[in-house]
Amino acid sequence: NAGVTQTPKFRVLKTGQSMTLLCAQDMNHEYMYWYRQDPGMGLRLIHYSVGEGTTAKGEVPDGYNVSRLKKQNFLLGLESAAPSQTSVYFCASSPLGDYFSYEQYFGPGTRLTVT
Amino acid sequence: KQEVTQIPAALSVPEGENLVLNCSFTDSAIYNLQWFRQDPGKGLTSLLLIQSSQREQTSGRLNASLDKSSGRSTLYIAASQPGDSATYLCAVPSPYNTDKLIFGTGTRLQVFP
Numbered sequence: 001n002a003g004v005t006q007t008p009k010f011r012v013l014k015t016g017q018s019m020t021l022l023c024a025q026d027m028n029h030e031y032m033y034w035y036r037q038d039p040g041m042g043l044r045l046i047h048y049s050v051g052e053g054t055t056a057k058g059e060v061p062d063g064y065n066v067s068r069l070k071k072q073n074f075l076l077g078l079e080s081a082a083p084s085q086t087s088v089y090f091c092a093s094s095p096l097g098d099y100f101s102y103e104q105y106f107g108p109g110t111r112l113t114v115t
Numbered sequence: 116k117q118e119v120t121q122i123p124a125a126l127s128v129p130e131g132e133n134l135v136l137n138c139s140f141t142d143s144a145i146y147n148l149q150w151f152r153q154d155p156g157k158g159l160t161s162l163l164l165i166q167s168s169q170r171e172q173t174s175g176r177l178n179a180s181l182d183k184s185s186g187r188s189t190l191y192i193a194a195s196q197p198g199d200s201a202t203y204l205c206a207v208p209s210p211y212n213t214d215k216l217i218f219g220t221g222t223r224l225q226v227f228p
Contacts (some may be wrong), residue, residue, distance in 0.1 A: 004158075042220040043204070052183050056214075090158055103149060104161070106161075114127075
């Protein structure tokens with residue numbers, strides 16, 4: 001199993017450009033998440049999905065959109081990139097289960113720079 | 116609002132030392148607490164998950180304890196090695212939406228030979 005994979009690994013955008021980050025998981029997990037990680041801020045949840053066709057806002061959703069058309073894929077879109085969106089983006093997934101025991105599994109990250 | 120704090124922010128120790136990393140949280144109504152490891156430029160790897168009914172979990176040289184009433188968890192690393200050098204993060208589900216994890220900002224550990 002590849003686990004959670006992210007595409008691309010690195011990207012540089014100019015202000016105002018758009019792009020889509022792809023997350024794929026092969027563990028048949030119901031839940032998927034997008035986080036951003038910034039120095040001194042820790043990981044913050046952008047959007048998440050509790051199943052195919054569903055999405056929900058996290059802590060910092062502004063400027064991002066997501067889609068979950070297939071259970072194994074979760075896409076994060078930036079319609080008009082801004083320098084404040086320079087960050088490392090992580091995707092994660094977790095199985096449907098009881099709240100006491102479920103774990104999140106993370107991808108390797110995408111390093112995005114907006115100039 | 117749940118807040119998660121990790122102290123110290125950075126730690127540098129010689130190989131062979133036993134270490135304790137601390138994690139504290141403000142709302143004790145948690146279902147579990149998860150410890151992660153993050154290597155530079157890499158994603159997060161789950162190390163241990165302690166359910167709220169458990170006091171501790173062990174995996175190899177790692178032992179994590181949980182005291183819900185005091186809002187604290189510790190990660191004990193025995194006989195540290197240079198390969199343990201990484202950032203260690205703890206996380207708890209949000210009390211209001213257990214689909215969301217609240218992360219601490221991590222402890223950056225360096226173990227030198």
